[in-house]
Amino acid sequence: MTKTKKQEWNSNLAFLMAMIGSAVGLGNIWRFPYVLYSNGGxxxxxxxxxSLFLLGISFVLVEYAVGYKFKRSLARILYSIKEKFEPIAWFILLIVFLITTYYICVVGWDLIYFVLSMTQQWGANPDLYFANNVLHATSSVYGIFxxxxxxxxxxxxxWVAACLILRQDLNDGIGRVSKILLPLLVLIVIGIVVFSLTLPGASIGYTQIFTPDWSALGNLNVWLAAFGQIVFSLSLGMAIAMTYAxxxxxxxxxxxxxVLVAFSNSGFEVFNxxxxxSILGFMALTSGLPFNELVTEGTGLAFVVFPQVFNTMGDVSLVIAPLFFLCILFAGITSVIALLEGVCYSISEKFLIERKKTATIVCIVGFLISILFSTSLGSTILGVFDTYLNNFALLFAILLECIIFGWIYKFDDLIETLNKNSRIQVGKTWKVVIKYIxxxxxxxLWIQGVWTTISSADTLSIIIMAALTVILIVIPIIFAKLPALNKDYYNV
Known part of the structure; x- marks a missing residue:
């Protein structure tokens, strides 16, 4: 067996485009506006x-420092710190992989709507069309068949698109795609925002961003919502930044x-x-509906509310609607390949499987799991996966990472790594943030997430979450116990 070829970015621009592309995803486009509006404007x-400074940039710096210092996959990094930590790495990677399997489903819905938007086939009742014609949704468990x-x-x-990108060398695949899709995404968003500001009633909408509710600052849930948005928006704890670094x-x-990546990501979601x-303000004016009835998050905003808006725009919507769904598609693809890269890297490094073969295997397994979400019960299963994996599993994984890198690993080594070639220096304040704050x-966030998950669970949800819990315990242990074909893997 020969060693797998070590990948390396051919320019800092390629790294920045890939990192920003990984951060800018569906959460920026449809989650942030709702979180912003419902938590004090x-x-x-x-x-x-x-939260951006305290949580976002601080944790990204940890991931950058660890990835850059070790120049290994997450699984091998945690093994190097302490042998017993390797199952934690596979636990994190499995969470990321499972999140990707349903995230791709949502990107797939968007692909459907990109095609539909050219003729606005969703008709006069987009809500009914999404549930009945696109998802064929049912609450019956037999819908899984x-x-x-x-x-x-x-x-x-x-999945095919993701596989084709991941099979390429780092710069020919992820690097090149990020350099193409990210600028296109930004140009589309700029075009949509500029157009939206010319719509009648736009001020009804965008003034919501600049109209503060100061009483909200005394609400702990508002602060938790801000921390949560940063976690999901920057994909913290998902091994993306660590892998790319x-x-x-x-x-x-x-x-x-x-700092540049964090500010680019936040600037994008605020600008978007x-x-x-502005578009929702136009809808409020033309429909007579209260603005608060139009503001929702996730699939409801993208696949129900916006088609309703496009229905009222006339011929111009035949241009704006496809651009809107193309924007979501580009953001989704750049995030998908970032989520999968860390998984592929760890498998490839431990078992000495070449990049092309690893990407193919991972994508085939991922597609087989994603078939669950293509059933009539798929949207229900997706909701359970999303709630459990994000509110419970992922936050727990991030907490474990904070403890390992903040308390167990030699933290001063990370400070030295970060400061070596950087103009902006970090020191004791950053150390206090990572170790305590x-x-x-x-x-x-985790306690709130656990409470939300448990309190809203029905019988089907409990069964699915119990199965996921077993999977998240057993599979990481198996992967950690499997002997590495790469003999250097065990060199600490």
């Missing part, structure tokens, strides 16, 4: 900015890059929200 920007052809095909196409060449400027709110914030 303009005043939410205060806890949001605090009924495949929805259009969803199945769209999921298959997204491990590909950086010597002499890279870590701190400056982390101006467009989203960050774990407390994550613990608060």
């Amino acid at each position: 303009g005043s939410f920007m205060i806890p949001y900015i605090v 009924s495949i929805v052809p259009n969803v199945f095909v769209s999921i298959f196409l997204i 491990s590909y950086l060449p010597e002499g890279s400027n870590l701190v400056d890059n982390a 929200s101006i467009g989203i709110f 960050l774990p407390i914030c994550i613990l608060g």
Whole structure:
């Protein structure tokens, strides 16, 4: 067996485009506007900015420093710190992989709507059309045996696209795609925002961002919402930043890059929200509906509310609607390949499987799991997966990472790594944040997430979550126990 070829970014620009592309995803486009509006409007920007510095940039710096210093996969990094930590790495990677399997389904729905938007086939009742014609949704457990052809095909196409990108060398695949899709995404968003500001009633919407509810600042849930948005928006704890940073060449400027990525991501979602709110303001004016009835999050905003808006726009919507769904598609694809890269890297490094073969295996297994979400019961299963994996499993994984890198590993080594080539220096304040403040914030989010998950669970949800719990315990242990074919894997 020969060693797998070590990948490395051919430029800092490639790294930045890939990192920003991984961060800018569906959460930026449809989650942030709802979180912003429902947590005090303009005043939410205060806890949001605090969270960005306190939580977002701080944790990204940890991931950058660890990935760059070790230049290994997450599984091998945790094994190097302590042998017993390897199952934790596979636990984190399995969470990320399972999240990807349903995330791709949502991107697949968007692909369907990109096609539908050219003729606005959703008709006068987009809500009913989404449930009945696209998802063929049912609450019956027997729906799991009924495949929805259009969803199945769209999921298959997204997995094929992801596989083709991941099979390429780092710079020819992820690097090149990020350099193409991210600028296109930004141009589309700029075009949509500029157009939205010209719509009648736009001010009804965008003023929501600049109209603060100062009383919201005294609400702990608002601060937790800000921390939660940063966690999901920057994909913290998903091994993306750690993996991408491990590909950086010597002499890279870590701190400056982390700040640039974090601010680019946040700037994108705030700017995008101006467009989203302006379009919803137009809808409120033309339909007579209260603005608060139009603001929702997730699939409801993208596949129900916006088609309703496009129905009232006239011929111009035949251009704006496809651009909107193309925007979501690009954001989804760049995030998908980032989520899968860390999984592929760990498997490839431990078992000495070449990149192409690893990507193919991972994508085939992922597609087989995604078939669950292409059934008539798929949207229900997806909701349970999303709630459990994000509110419970992922936050717990991030908490474990905080403890390992903040308390068990030699933290001063990370400070030295970050400061070596960076203009912006970190020191004792950052150390205090990582060791004390960050774990407390994550613990608060996790407790809230556990309570939300348990209190809203029905019988089917409990069964699915119990199965996921067993899977998340057993499979990581198996992967950790399997002997590495790469003999250097055990060199600490």
